[in-house]
Amino acid sequence: MYPVGGVAVGSGGVLYGATGGTSTLGTLFSLAPPANPGGVWTQTVLHTFSGRGRTGFAPSTGAMLGSGDMLYGATNAGGVSGHGTVYNLKP
Secondary structure: OEEEEEEEEOHHHOEEEEEEEOOEEEEEEEEEOOOOOOOOOEEEEEEEOOOOOOOEEEEOOOOEEOHHHOEEEEEEEEOOOOEOOEEEEOO
């Protein structure tokens, strides 16, 4: 997996991003900062792209944060015509 685009910073300093790669169809993730300085960040996989049906795969943008902490982005492949999708996800 490799990061795609930049990360978005949500409330509480949580980072949101996307990954893709040859060994995976892509994921959306969050990284929550540690409770104490120097502590460990907590990674959570929010969504794993499957590429099945109308779902896209291979994210082409980083996750963008909209109102209400809704995540938006795009994929390079999959979807109805096979040319990618635009997605939104509420973490």
